[in-house]
Amino acid sequence: MSRSGMLKGLTAVLMTAGIVLAFTYAPTATRPNFSTGAMDPWPEFRIFFFHVPSAWVATLAFLVAMVASIRFLMARDRRHDDVALASSELGFLFCALALVSGMIWARHEWGAFWNWDPRQNSVLILLLIYAGYFALRSAVPEPGRRARLAAVYSIVAFLTVPFLVFIVPRIMESLHPSPIIKSGREGGVMDPKMRQVFFLLMAAFTGLYIWMLSIRTRMERAIRGVGSI
Amino acid sequence: MSGTAVILTAILVIWFGVLGYLVTLDRKVSRMNGKGDPR
Numbered sequence: 001m002s003r004s005g006m007l008k009g010l011t012a013v014l015m016t017a018g019i020v021l022a023f024t025y026a027p028t029a030t031r032p033n034f035s036t037g038a039m040d041p042w043p044e045f046r047i048f049f050f051h052v053p054s055a056w057v058a059t060l061a062f063l064v065a066m067v068a069s070i071r072f073l074m075a076r077d078r079r080h081d082d083v084a085l086a087s088s089e090l091g092f093l094f095c096a097l098a099l100v101s102g103m104i105w106a107r108h109e110w111g112a113f114w115n116w117d118p119r120q121n122s123v124l125i126l127l128l129i130y131a132g133y134f135a136l137r138s139a140v141p142e143p144g145r146r147a148r149l150a151a152v153y154s155i156v157a158f159l160t161v162p163f164l165v166f167i168v169p170r171i172m173e174s175l176h177p178s179p180i181i182k183s184g185r186e187g188g189v190m191d192p193k194m195r196q197v198f199f200l201l202m203a204a205f206t207g208l209y210i211w212m213l214s215i216r217t218r219m220e221r222a223i224r225g226v227g228s229i
Numbered sequence: 230m231s232g233t234a235v236i237l238t239a240i241l242v243i244w245f246g247v248l249g250y251l252v253t254l255d256r257k258v259s260r261m262n263g264k265g266d267p268r
Contacts (some may be wrong), residue, residue: 008255012248019244023237043233214253222261 004214011207017019018201022049026197044108047101050197054098059165060168061091061209062130066158069151078224079217081225084154085137090209099123109154110175112158122164130158 029045032038041184065087072080102120103113114120136153140146186228190198 015248016241019237019240023233076243137240211251211255215251215258216256218262219254222258225262 007207008211010213011022011204014200014204014207016050017057018197018204019199020187021197022046026194027191029191029194044105047105051098051101051105052198053202054094054101055165056202057205058091058095058098058210059096059161060206061087061213062161065091065154068072069154072147072151073155077219078143078147081151082217082220082224083140084151085220087132088133088154089216090212092127092134094209095123095127095130096204099127106175114209115175117176119176121168122168126161126164129160135159 007219023046026046026049029042030039031042033040065084068080070086071077072084095175099120100124106115106117106120110117133150133153137146137150178226
């Protein structure tokens with residue numbers, strides 16, 4: 001079996017196993033009920049297993065798009081532009097998934113889908129910045145100029161990612177839960193079974209991203225090949 | 230059927246739908262690029 005075939009098979013197995021284990025093997029989280037003093041089950045916590053890997057893949061995809069854009073500007077090879085476009089699209093998709101899963105969580109935990117929380121606002125701004133990337137691409141008809149302008153935009157757009165994803169939510173008051181993967185005073189400790197399922201799904205989402213990136217990049221090349229006939 | 234079982238089933242149905250779509254699209258793109266089975 002080829003390496004790409006192994007990646008696809010592994011992604012399918014890891015994702016299926018991760019979904020099943022998130023609901024069967026990972027224990028239900030609990031949280032204190034301050035009126036009774038008891039620990040209440042917290043099944044909504046399971047959305048975390050899908051929300052965080054989506055956010056991770058979005059950040060990875062935007063990083064890959066920026067690297068591909070730099071390589072395009074250096075080599076002027078359209079294959080790098082194909083990768084940048086494909087990765088930006090996937091980053092947008094997974095960022096939207098993270099936002100929607102976060103909104104479902106927010107509806108349950110904070111009482112409304114949208115709370116103008118700094119984390120929600122910063123992710124929405126990030127989505128709008130990358131929507132601008134697609135608008136720019138569709139506005140420039142000449143392929144070479146379009147690829148150059150899009151590459152510059154992609155590099156500048158990624159500069160906002162660390163600020164919007166990591167800095168803004170930490171310097172402003174947010175309802176968003178603190179990191180819980182590491183043990184520590186701030187975030188608490190994640191159950192070992194939860195941690196296993198979490199990293200399994202992180203690997204599955206990363207494999208899914210690589211597979212989708214490969215499909216979308218090859219598709220762009222095929223479309224360009226047809227267009228040049 | 231409990232609420233958890235319903236959500237698990239729904240997520241699995243969505244995932245297998247996505248998986249089937251990706252496998253089909255992958256084959257189609259391979260054929261477009263002149264690779265893969267020529268069905």
